[in-house]
Structure formats: structure tokens, C-alpha cells
Amino acid sequence: MSMNNDLRNGFIANMPIGLSVFTYGSVLGILCVQKGVTLHELIFMNLFIFAGSAQFVMVDMWTSSLDIIGIITAALMINLRYFLIGASLHPLFINSSKTEKFKYMHLVADENWAVTIDKAKRQNITPLFLFGGGLCLLFVWSLGTTGGFLLGEFIKNPADYGLDFAFVAIFTALCVNMYQGGKDILPWMIAALFSVTCEYLFPGKIYIIAGALAGSLSALYLNKEEET
Amino acid sequence: MSEINFTSLIIIFCVAVGTYSLRVSGLLLSNKFVQYKKVNQFLEYLPATLIVSLIFPAIIKEGTVGLIATIFIAVIMYKTKNVFLSMFVGVLIVALSRNFI
Numbered sequence: 001m002s003m004n005n006d007l008r009n010g011f012i013a014n015m016p017i018g019l020s021v022f023t024y025g026s027v028l029g030i031l032c033v034q035k036g037v038t039l040h041e042l043i044f045m046n047l048f049i050f051a052g053s054a055q056f057v058m059v060d061m062w063t064s065s066l067d068i069i070g071i072i073t074a075a076l077m078i079n080l081r082y083f084l085i086g087a088s089l090h091p092l093f094i095n096s097s098k099t100e101k102f103k104y105m106h107l108v109a110d111e112n113w114a115v116t117i118d119k120a121k122r123q124n125i126t127p128l129f130l131f132g133g134g135l136c137l138l139f140v141w142s143l144g145t146t147g148g149f150l151l152g153e154f155i156k157n158p159a160d161y162g163l164d165f166a167f168v169a170i171f172t173a174l175c176v177n178m179y180q181g182g183k184d185i186l187p188w189m190i191a192a193l194f195s196v197t198c199e200y201l202f203p204g205k206i207y208i209i210a211g212a213l214a215g216s217l218s219a220l221y222l223n224k225e226e227e228t
Numbered sequence: 229m230s231e232i233n234f235t236s237l238i239i240i241f242c243v244a245v246g247t248y249s250l251r252v253s254g255l256l257l258s259n260k261f262v263q264y265k266k267v268n269q270f271l272e273y274l275p276a277t278l279i280v281s282l283i284f285p286a287i288i289k290e291g292t293v294g295l296i297a298t299i300f301i302a303v304i305m306y307k308t309k310n311v312f313l314s315m316f317v318g319v320l321i322v323a324l325s326r327n328f329i
Contacts, residue, residue, distance in 0.1 A: 086254020
């Protein structure tokens, strides 16, 4: 019984953040129209990729002559973090079968992952909570992107409305939510510095991984100092 | 009306398979390396530093307005914990600056 409750509770717990996901989904939908991504392609991405930031990057790189390798590399580079997100879910899936793992992992996104990790700190939950959140996000994401696509016919210049900044804005907010105290400041600054430098020096999206690695590795060193 | 182009299907398919593999393999391989304390610490910092690296260059590119919007987003988020409100104010600041400054 509590299993079904977890599914429902996970769905409900993701509704507030779902509002934001809906909004920046609609921004993506609008951008799709500008970039010539068709509605079918958008829906396929939503269902089978289900990763907002990667979809933003893909749509951003979409042109009439598609750079297959470039787009795939950039998208997977951004999604590399899902490997680590998957690894961080180890305690939640500790009593789960392989089948459950294969079933529930597809709908893991930044938002339901963050909500679940936060919840798991205070309460005993099953992977169904995560999956319920994923269903909620899939629903609002599909609704938002499709709505934006239909609206996109009428919006000639989304940048006038600051809509291209929505993605940055939502991730800034999510980042603030992850702040756990002074020990975060230095690793975050190192990540910021590295990402900006690498973005300037190297082509493509390698700066995202470079910044994250630099920041996280520096945290290991700084924490070690703390312990002794 | 909207035709499906073969190249775009290949791209979507490859990204979909790759992304799912990353999600599942992270979880399946996790028991191999979570026993190391260092790895856990590293994993703990990774999500936030990834997000910082994802957004910071974009904020810098936006210039002063980007920084001002970011400060507003951070303060509102810290005080209210409301993602939507924070995002709305951030986008509004950028939109106003583009139209009126």
C-alpha cells in the first residue's frame, strides 16, 4: 500500500517545480519553431530522451544541415551527469531488483532527482517516489513544450521576452537550493572559473564537464584539509 | 505536414540510447565504487558544480544584466524557496533591460 502512496506522493511533491518545468518547456517549444524542429521530433525527444538541458542544446544546434556527430556528442556530454546521478541513487535502490532499476531510471531528471534526494534525507521512501515524480515531469514537460510549439507560431522573437534566459534562471534557482553552507563556496567558485575559462579556450560543450570536475575534485582536497 | 527527417531520427535515437545507458549504468555500477569515501564526496559535489559550470558562462555572456538577474534569482530563491517566482523575476529583469535600456 505504501508503495502506491509513494508513487502518488512523488507525483504531488514534484508539482511545484513542475510549474517551472512547464514554463521552460514552453520556452523550448517556442525555440523549436524558430529552429525548424518539427512537432514529431520534439515529441520523440520528450519521450525517449527526456532531458531538458540536453534538449535545449540539441535544439540550439539544430540547423537545416544537421551535424550528427556534433549534436550527439554535445547532448551526451551534458547528460554525462546522469551517470553520477544514477550512482547517487544507489541507497534508494538498495532493495530493488534489476527489473525495477531498468524500469524506473528512464524518467530520472534533475528535478525529481533533487526532490527525491531531499525527501530521502528526512523520510523512508521507495524508488516509486522518484518514478512518480518522473511521471509528473513527463506530463508537464510534454504539455509545456507542445504548448510552446503551438504558441511559437505567433512569437517572432523570444529573446525580446528574455525567454532564452529562462533556462539559466531555473538552473540558478535549483543551484541555490543545493547550497549547504560555506564549504560549498570555494568548490563552486572553482567550477565557475574553470567553466568560463574552458568555454573561452575550447570549442563545444567540454567546459561543462571541465568545470564540474575541477570543482568536485577541489572539494575532495578542501574537505581533507577540514578533517585533519 | 511535418515530415520526419531520417537524419534527425538517427540523432534522437542515438542520444536517447546514450542517455538511458548513462542513467542505468550509473546506478548498476554504483555498488562497485560507493564503498570508497572519496568517491562519495566527489559524487556529492558533482551535481551542483555541474550546474554552476552549465550556467555561469551563460550568465557572464549576458553581461551586467545577467549578473543582476542572477543575484535577484538567488536572493528570492533563498528567501522563498519558490523556483517559479525566482525564474519569473530573473526573466523579467532580462526582458525589461532588452526592451528599455
